[in-house]
Every structure is written in structure tokens, then in C-alpha cells.
Amino acid sequence: MSLYHELLNKKEKIAVVGLGYVGMPLAVAFAKKVDVLGFDLNEKKIGLYKNGIDPTNEVGNDVIKETSVEFTSQEDRLKEAKFHIVAVPTPINSDKTPDLSPVEGASKIVGRNLVKGSYVVYESTVYPGVTEDICIPILEYESGLKCGIDFKVGYSPERINPGDKVHRLENIIKIVSGIDTESLNEIAKIYELVIKVGVHKAGSIKVAExxxxxxxxxxDINIAFMNELAMVFDRMEIDSKEIIDAxxxxxNALKFYPGLVGGHCIGVDPYYFIYEAEKLxxxxxxxxSGRKINDGMxxxxxxxIIKKLIxxxxxxxxxxxxxxGLTFKENTPDTRNSKVVDIIESLNExxxxxIIIDPEADASEAKREYGIDLVDISDVEDADCLVLAVAHDIFKNIGLKEIDSLFGNFENENKVLIDIKSVLNKNEIKEKGYSYWSL
Known part of the structure; x- marks a missing residue:
């Protein structure tokens, strides 16, 4: 009997290693079809999941309360599973080189608990060659087993868009790959349990990576182009949004807009490609060049902001x-690699x-990662400048009366309003005489 059928018959389990914005929705989706172990080293996060709390806001508390996923931080429980999905982050170091320590650490944990007949599929973003040249040797060393004989390996890049309620896991085509035809077909069948729109079988693991x-x-390159245009149009004193809308x-317009490019994908993945290319x-x-433009926004x-204040x-x-706004994008609590921090640091100079306000952000993460204490909007008054940095729905729905209440009691022409994402009603704001700027 194939592993696919053993999973369907509840004779084997799937283990998802890493329960963040990618791994947790994946675990929940598979749990509707098969038995699932959800593993993460973060005991606090596991505790939240066990108590029906979704710190990522990706599926919501109600779904977490109802899911059959067995959440655990005990690595030896991974021995109960034969299909392992590794979904840990792959950030970059301060020198912009890949930081593979999370995926290497996850490989060691899985390897120590790997049993014969298992499959290991990596979803973490890496440059071509990492799965076969780095991860497989770790799995073999830790397990004492031989890849291709005792266990199989595949790669299926994550495509989840945090905060996106339209493009979800089940309706995004999944790229899958394996070390051989047998593993490719088995991995494809298992993912098809939860991917309604189907999978794309890549010719090799490196192609999928x-x-x-x-x-x-x-x-990243397309956004960099729009950012460069926005900087030039700013000098020309032309509204870049009006130009782009036209x-x-x-x-055949590509419909990209200028903005801050952070997060754990677009702001990171190009450096993985650059790193491997330079090695060759x-x-x-x-x-x-695109990365330099976006990193400088x-x-x-x-x-x-300084110019408008003067x-x-x-x-x-x-x-x-x-x-x-502090998160890297709208309607998500994720503050990883937020480029709003670059604005803060430049203003510090x-x-x-x-003062930073973000009701969507993970306050503890903001404090731990950046040393930032988030403030409630109700506690703000007498502002000289208001910067709308992240287009959360809660901010987009703020009325001009509420915006005005945050400023000090002085003439509108001395109230600076910075609208990075151009989501406010520009004409209404200008009619009121505010000192307005948008990207």
C-alpha cells in the first residue's frame, strides 16, 4: 500500500515542522483529510494553538479550536509520522547572505526522528541546490538512513500570501518535485488532497527551488521600477498614482505600484538568487539594482517627511x-523585515x-525584534505629522475627522500628512489645506 493510501486510511500521519504563516494553514488543511502532527520548537506558540488562539490570524481562532491537528513541541513525536513537511523561515544575515540555520536545524530534528519509508518535503525558500546538497546529507547523517533507498525527499515552495483572504492555500497551484519519478507522483497525490486547483510537477528539485x-x-524588480519612477515623479511634482492609474x-499593464518592500519573501528571496549566482x-x-532601490525606500x-516638516x-x-502601521504588509500581524523600521531609524538620525500605532501587529514581537512599544491610537494627540505607512483596513476606514483629532490645535497647512500607499482621499485632504505627500 502506498503512503498516500496509508495516510487516507489513518494508518500513517503527516507532520508539519514549523507552524508559522505557512506551516499552520497547511497543517489545518491536511487535518481535514488525514491525521496531522503540528510541530514547533516555540512552546509559547504551541500553547496558544492548544488554547484555540491563532497568533498569525491566517485561519482564525475558531478554526484552530475546531482543528484535529495535534500540536506539539516534543520532537520525538515526529517518529509517529512518515510524511514530513518542513516549513521554517529562511531569512538573510546582516550582510544579505542566506541564513540557512533554521532549515538546517529543522533537518537535524527531522533526521533524528526519521523512520524507514518516510518522505520529507521542504517548503522553505532556498536557492537551487540547498535541498539536495545541504538538507539531504543532514537527514542521512542524523538518521543513519540512505536517501532514495530508505526515505524520499521532495521540494514544494510555499506560495501562501499572508493576510490575503482571496488567494488561499487551496486555490493556488502548488509546485511539487521529488528526487525521482516515484517520489514526485506520491508527493503530488498527497498535496492534491488539499490543493483544489491542482499541482504542477516540476522536472527536478532544483527547478522547483x-x-x-x-x-x-x-x-521585486517590477516594484523597484515603480519606486524609481515615484522618486523621479516626486521631483517633477507629479502624482505617481495618477500616472500609474492612467x-x-x-x-497589458502589469499593475504594480510603488511602496515599501519587506517581509520574508519578496524582500529576502532575491538575495538567495544573488548569493548563488555570485558563487558561480x-x-x-x-x-x-532592484534590491538596492527597494531597500532605500x-x-x-x-x-x-523631514522636508514637509521644514x-x-x-x-x-x-x-x-x-x-x-508597522507590519510588512496590510492586514497581517507579521512584522518580519518590516521596512517601516527603516523609516523609523532614518527619522531617529x-x-x-x-510614536508607532498598529493594532494588527504582534506587540510582543515588535518589542522583541525592534525594541518598539506600540501605542493605542486613542492615546495620541498633538501630532505634527501623521504617516500612514501600512494600508490596514482599519486605517483605510479612518475618517478625516478622526485624522484631524490626532493633530495639534494649529492651522491645517501646518499639519503634515504622509500617505505612503495613497489610500486616503487626496482631493478631500487638499481641500482642507493639509500639507500632504504620497509616494
Whole structure:
């Protein structure tokens, strides 16, 4: 009997290693079809899941309360499973090189608890070659088993878009790969249990690995192009959003907009490609240039804030700046690699200590990762400058009356309003005479 049928008959289990924004929805989805172990080293996170709390907001507390996933932080329980999905983060180091320690650590844990006949599928974003050249040797060393004989390995890049309630796990085509035809077909059948729109069988593990870094690098480059245009249009004193909206009336426009590019995918994955390319003697030109542009947007926005403060007759060092939003994107608590932090750090250089508001963000993570104490919007008053940095729905729905209540009691022309994502009603704001700027 194949592993696929053993899983369906509840004779074997799936283990999801790493229960973040990718692993947890995957575990919940599979648990509707088969028995699932959800493993994470973070005991606090496991405790939250066991108590029916979803710290990621990806599926919600009600779903977590109802799921049959067995949440655990005990690695020896992985021996109960024969299909392991590794979904741990793959960040970058301070020098922009890949930090493979999470995926290496997960490989050691899985390897120590691997049994014959198992499958291990990696979803973590890596450069081509990591699964076969780094992960498989670790699995073999820790388990004493031989890949291809005692166990099989595959790679299926994650494509979950945190905070996106439309493009969900089940309706995004899944790329799958395996070390041989048998493993490819078995892995495909198992993923098809939860992927309604089907899977794409890649010709090799390296193809699947490359597809992931390329699709995010492509987005990064396109956004970098729009960011470069926005910086030029700012000098020309032309509204970049109006230009892009006009351009987008053509059928083949790509509909990208300027903005801050952070997070654990688009702001990271291109560096994995660049790293491996440079190892092979090729120095990236387009991809690296795009990264430099996007990494510099926080400083560009901060300098725009300073310029508007000066024009509004504010003493820069004494200006009270309030930033709405800290997460790397809208409607998610995820603050990893947030480029709003770049704005904060650039403002710090001018002696400004901005107040940060974000009801969506994980407050403990913000404090631990960045040393930032989030403030409730109801406690804010007498602001000189308001920066709408992240387009959370809760911020987009703020009315002009509420916005005005955050400012000090002075003329509107001296109230600086920075709308990075261009989500506010520009005409209404300008009619009221605010000092307004958008990216």
C-alpha cells in the first residue's frame, strides 16, 4: 500500500515542522483529510494553538479550536509520522547572505526522528541546490538512513500570501518535485488532497527551488521600477498614482505600484538568487539594482517627511511624528523585515522618536525584534505629522475627522500628512489645506 493510501486510511500521519504563516494553514488543511502532527520548537506558540488562539490570524481562532491537528513541541513525536513537511523561515544575515540555520536545524530534528519509508518535503525558500546538497546529507547523517533507498525527499515552495483572504492555500497551484519519478507522483497525490486547483510537477528539485526565488525576484524588480519612477515623479511634482492609474487602462499593464518592500519573501528571496549566482561567478545587475532601490525606500520616505516638516515651519528635532502601521504588509500581524523600521531609524538620525500605532501587529514581537512599544491610537494627540505607512483596513476606514483629532490645535497647512500607499482621499485632504505627500 502506498503512503498516500496509508495516510487516507489513518494508518500513517503527516507532520508539519514549523507552524508559522505557512506551516499552520497547511497543517489545518491536511487535518481535514488525514491525521496531522503540528510541530514547533516555540512552546509559547504551541500553547496558544492548544488554547484555540491563532497568533498569525491566517485561519482564525475558531478554526484552530475546531482543528484535529495535534500540536506539539516534543520532537520525538515526529517518529509517529512518515510524511514530513518542513516549513521554517529562511531569512538573510546582516550582510544579505542566506541564513540557512533554521532549515538546517529543522533537518537535524527531522533526521533524528526519521523512520524507514518516510518522505520529507521542504517548503522553505532556498536557492537551487540547498535541498539536495545541504538538507539531504543532514537527514542521512542524523538518521543513519540512505536517501532514495530508505526515505524520499521532495521540494514544494510555499506560495501562501499572508493576510490575503482571496488567494488561499487551496486555490493556488502548488509546485511539487521529488528526487525521482516515484517520489514526485506520491508527493503530488498527497498535496492534491488539499490543493483544489491542482499541482504542477516540476522536472527536478532544483527547478522547483529556482521557480520560487524567480517569481519573487520578478515582483521585486517590477516594484523597484515603480519606486524609481515615484522618486523621479516626486521631483517633477507629479502624482505617481495618477500616472500609474492612467497607464493601467492599457490591457497589458502589469499593475504594480510603488511602496515599501519587506517581509520574508519578496524582500529576502532575491538575495538567495544573488548569493548563488555570485558563487558561480556571475554578479547580478538587474536583480541587485532592484534590491538596492527597494531597500532605500524607507530612507527616501523619511527624507520626504523631514522636508514637509521644514516647509510646515516645524522644529524637526521637536516634531511629534505618529506612524500608523508597522507590519510588512496590510492586514497581517507579521512584522518580519518590516521596512517601516527603516523609516523609523532614518527619522531617529534627525532626533525624531516617532510614536508607532498598529493594532494588527504582534506587540510582543515588535518589542522583541525592534525594541518598539506600540501605542493605542486613542492615546495620541498633538501630532505634527501623521504617516500612514501600512494600508490596514482599519486605517483605510479612518475618517478625516478622526485624522484631524490626532493633530495639534494649529492651522491645517501646518499639519503634515504622509500617505505612503495613497489610500486616503487626496482631493478631500487638499481641500482642507493639509500639507500632504504620497509616494
Amino acid at each position: 529556482a521557480a520560487k526565488v524567480v517569481e519573487n525576484s520578478q515582483r 497607464m493601467n487602462t492599457k490591457w 561567478g556571475y554578479h547580478s545587475q538587474i536583480i541587485l 524607507g530612507k527616501f520616505v523619511a527624507e520626504a 516647509l510646515a515651519n516645524k522644529v524637526v528635532r521637536q516634531a511629534k511624528v505618529v506612524i500608523l 534627525y532626533g525624531i522618536k516617532p
